[in-house]
Amino acid sequence: MKKVDQEEVARRRGIYFQSFGIYGGISGLFDYGPLGSRIKDRIVRIWKEMMLSEGNIAEFDGTAVTHQEVLKASGHYDRFFDYSVECTECGNRYRADDLIQKRGIEAIVDREWLQNKILELNMKCEKCGGKLGDVKIQKLMFQVEQGEGQEPLFLRPETAQGMFVNFKEYYRFFREKLPFAIITVGRGYRNEISPRRALYRLREFNMMECESFFDPQNEMWIHDPEENLKVTFLTNEGKEIHATPRDVYENGVVKSQPMAYFMGLAIRFYSRIGIDLNRFRFRQHKKEELSHYSSETWDAEALTDLGWIEITGIAHRGIFDLTNHIKASGKDLYAQRVVQRKEMLNKVREVDYDKIKADFPELSPKIIAAIKDGKSKLEAGGRTLDLADYIIEREEKVTVDRENFVPIVIEPAFGLDRIIYAILDHNLGLRDESGYVFLKIPYEISPYDAAVLPLMARDGLDQKANEIYEELLRQKFTVIYDDSGSIGKRYSRYDEVGIVYCITVDYETLKDDTVTIRHRDTREQLRIKVNEIPKYLGLNPWNGKKN
RNA sequence: GCAGGUGUUGUGUAGCCUGGUAGCACAAAGGCCUUCCAAGCCUUUAGCCCGGGUUCAAAUCCCGGCACCUGCACCA
Numbered sequence: 001m002k003k004v005d006q007e008e009v010a011r012r013r014g015i016y017f018q019s020f021g022i023y024g025g026i027s028g029l030f031d032y033g034p035l036g037s038r039i040k041d042r043i044v045r046i047w048k049e050m051m052l053s054e055g056n057i058a059e060f061d062g063t064a065v066t067h068q069e070v071l072k073a074s075g076h077y078d079r080f081f082d083y084s085v086e087c088t089e090c091g092n093r094y095r096a097d098d099l100i101q102k103r104g105i106e107a108i109v110d111r112e113w114l115q116n117k118i119l120e121l122n123m124k125c126e127k128c129g130g131k132l133g134d135v136k137i138q139k140l141m142f143q144v145e146q147g148e149g150q151e152p153l154f155l156r157p158e159t160a161q162g163m164f165v166n167f168k169e170y171y172r173f174f175r176e177k178l179p180f181a182i183i184t185v186g187r188g189y190r191n192e193i194s195p196r197r198a199l200y201r202l203r204e205f206n207m208m209e210c211e212s213f214f215d216p217q218n219e220m221w222i223h224d225p226e227e228n229l230k231v232t233f234l235t236n237e238g239k240e241i242h243a244t245p246r247d248v249y250e251n252g253v254v255k256s257q258p259m260a261y262f263m264g265l266a267i268r269f270y271s272r273i274g275i276d277l278n279r280f281r282f283r284q285h286k287k288e289e290l291s292h293y294s295s296e297t298w299d300a301e302a303l304t305d306l307g308w309i310e311i312t313g314i315a316h317r318g319i320f321d322l323t324n325h326i327k328a329s330g331k332d333l334y335a336q337r338v339v340q341r342k343e344m345l346n347k348v349r350e351v352d353y354d355k356i357k358a359d360f361p362e363l364s365p366k367i368i369a370a371i372k373d374g375k376s377k378l379e380a381g382g383r384t385l386d387l388a389d390y391i392i393e394r395e396e397k398v399t400v401d402r403e404n405f406v407p408i409v410i411e412p413a414f415g416l417d418r419i420i421y422a423i424l425d426h427n428l429g430l431r432d433e434s435g436y437v438f439l440k441i442p443y444e445i446s447p448y449d450a451a452v453l454p455l456m457a458r459d460g461l462d463q464k465a466n467e468i469y470e471e472l473l474r475q476k477f478t479v480i481y482d483d484s485g486s487i488g489k490r491y492s493r494y495d496e497v498g499i500v501y502c503i504t505v506d507y508e509t510l511k512d513d514t515v516t517i518r519h520r521d522t523r524e525q526l527r528i529k530v531n532e533i534p535k536y537l538g539l540n541p542w543n544g545k546k547n
Numbered sequence: 548g549c550a551g552g553u554g555u556u557g558u559g560u561a562g563c564c565u566g567g568u569a570g571c572a573c574a575a576a577g578g579c580c581u582u583c584c585a586a587g588c589c590u591u592u593a594g595c596c597c598g599g600g601u602u603c604a605a606a607u608c609c610c611g612g613c614a615c616c617u618g619c620a621c622c623a
Binding site for chain 2: 008018024075084138157193291293495502523
C-alpha cells in the first residue's frame with residue numbers, strides 16, 4: 001500500500017487533532033474527534049474484555065491527581081526533577097546536584113541553593129573548563145497546587161501506582177490468593193521537554209496498564225503462553241527469533257512464564273485490532289536501558305513511518321514497588337503463603353517497669369524514654385546506667401502456619417495513543433485501481449457499524465432509508481445516515497474512515513424490501529432482506545470469514 | 548531546551564523576495580441533473596497563527612510569543 005499522510009486524514013475526518021486549535025494549540029496535547037473517540041472506545045472495550053475474561057483480573061479506576069508521598073516512594077519524585085546546568089562555552093550539560101555531590105557535598109535539590117553553591121565553589125565545566133550557566137529546573141511531572149501551606153499534588157506519570165497502593169483491597173477481593181491482576185485504563189501525564197510527532201509523544205496520554213502479582217516461589221500465570229501465533233523477538237544480544245511466546249519461554253529467551261503469557265495476550269489483542277504482525281516485534285531492553293524498577297523488560301514495537309515505535313512495555317518490576325510502599329507508608333502490603341505448621345521461639349523484649357520504679361522512682365520517665373529510643377546507656381543521678389539491666393528478655397512459643405512475603409509484579413502496559421497511531425499507519429492506504437484512500441481496520445474497531453444510504457435522495461428512497469436507519473439505531477447498532485452527493489462519493493467517504501458496511505436503499509427496496517450490503521475491502525455487494533441486516537454486520541459473506 | 552526552517556478557508560496549496568481588491572483545487576452546504584463506486588452544471592459558506600511595531604497602506608517588512616517540521620539534547 002502506498003503511503004498516506006495519516007495526520008492529514010485524521011485532521012480532515014475528525015479522528016484526532018491538536019488540542020485548543022483555535023488558540024494556537026499546545027504541544028503534546030491531542031484530542032480525539034467524533035470518529036477517533038469511537039475507535040479508541042472500541043479498542044479499550046476489546047482490551048478490557050480480553051483482560052477480564054482471564055477470570056482473575058479486576059479493574060481499578062483511580063485518580064490522576066496523586067499524593068506526593070506515593071511518588072516519592074515509587075522513585076518518580078527524585079527522577080522527575082531535573083536540575084541541569086549548561087556550559088556557556090562548549091554547551092555540555094550536567095545535572096547540578098551530581099556536580100556538587102561529586103565534591104563530597106550533600107546537595108540540596110533547590111534551585112537557588114544549587115546556583116549559589118556553584119558560584120561559591122567557583123565550579124567550571126569538566127570538559128573545557130568554561131563558565132557554567134544558570135541552573136535550570138525541568139519538572140517532568142505536572143504539579144498541582146493545593147493551597148497555601150499545603151504540599152503540592154502531582155498528576156500521575158503512570159497509572160501503576162494507584163494499583164500498588166491499593167494492593168490490599170484487591171488481595172482481599174481475590175480472597176488472598178495469588179496470582180491475580182489489576183487493570184486500569186486511564187490517563188497519565190508527563191511534562192516532556194519536546195513532545196513531537198502527533199500521537200507518538202504526548203504530555204497527556206491514554207494507557208491501559210495491568211499489574212499482576214505473584215508469589216516469588218511460584219511465578220506462574222494461570223494459563224499457558226500462546227502456542228500458535230508467531231512473531232519476531234529481538235533479544236538484548238541482538239539475536240532475532242521468529243517464534244511463539246511458548247517457544248521463547250521454553251527455550252529460556254524469556255525467563256518469566258507470566259511475561260511470556262502476556263506477550264501472547266498482547267499478540268492476540270494486536271492481531272484482533274489490526275496491527276500487522278509482520279511489522280511487529282518484541283524487543284528486549286538492554287541493561288542500560290532498563291527503568292529504575294525493572295530487571296527485565298520487553299517492548300512490543302510496531303514498524304511505522306516513524307520507524308519502530310514502542311506500543312507496549314512488559315516489565316518485570318520485581319518486588320520494587322510494594323517494598324517501597326511498605327517502607328514509606330509503614331503499612332502492611334504483604335501477601336501470605338501457607339507453610340507447614342511449626343512451633344517457633346520468638347524473642348520478646350520487655351521493659352522492666354517494676355525494677356526502674358524501685359531503683360529510681362523520680363528518674364523513671366527519663367529511663368523509659370531512653371530505652372524506647374534504643375539507647376544502651378544513660379547518664380543519670382551522677383552515674384552511668386546500663387539500660388540492659390532494665391530489659392527482660394524472654395522466649396515465647398508461637399505456632400506459625402503462614403508467612404509474609406512481598407509479591408512480585410509483572411506489568412504489561414499498553415500505550416493507547418501509540419497503538420492508534422500504529423493501527424492507522426498499518427491500515428491506511430490507497431486503492432490500487434482508483435487511488436482513493438481507504439482505512440482497512442477490523443470491523444470490531446470501526447467507528448460505526450454501517451452507513452445507510454439511499455441511492456437517490458428522492459422518490460421515497462430517502463424516507464425508506466431513514467426508516468431502516470432508525471430501526472438499526474433502535475437495535476443498538478451505531479449507524480450513519482447520509483443522502484448527500486453521488487452514491488460513489490458516499491461509499492468513498494466511509495471507506496476513508498474504516499466503516500466496513502454500506503447499506504444501500506434502491507428502487508427494488510421499495511418493491512421487495514431488500515437492500516444491498518457492500519463490503520469496504522472488496523467493494524462487492526449482496527442483496528439481502530432488510531431484516532437480515534443485523535445478521536450480516538460483522539460478517540464477510542463473500543469469503544465466509546469474519547470481517 | 549538549543550539551532551535552522553515553516554505557519555494563508557475544513558484539507559492541500561499560490562501570493563511574501565519587489566507592501567496596495569487574497570487566488571486555485573479538493574471537501575462541505577443548497578439547487579438542477581443522475582437507477583450503484585469521488586460524473587457534470589449553477590450558487591453558497593469559509594482563511595492570512597497571536598500580539599506589537601514601521602508605513603498613507605502589512606498575508607507580505609521588523610520585534611516578541613505560540614505552534615509545526617528537521618537535527619541535536621531529553622525520553623525515568
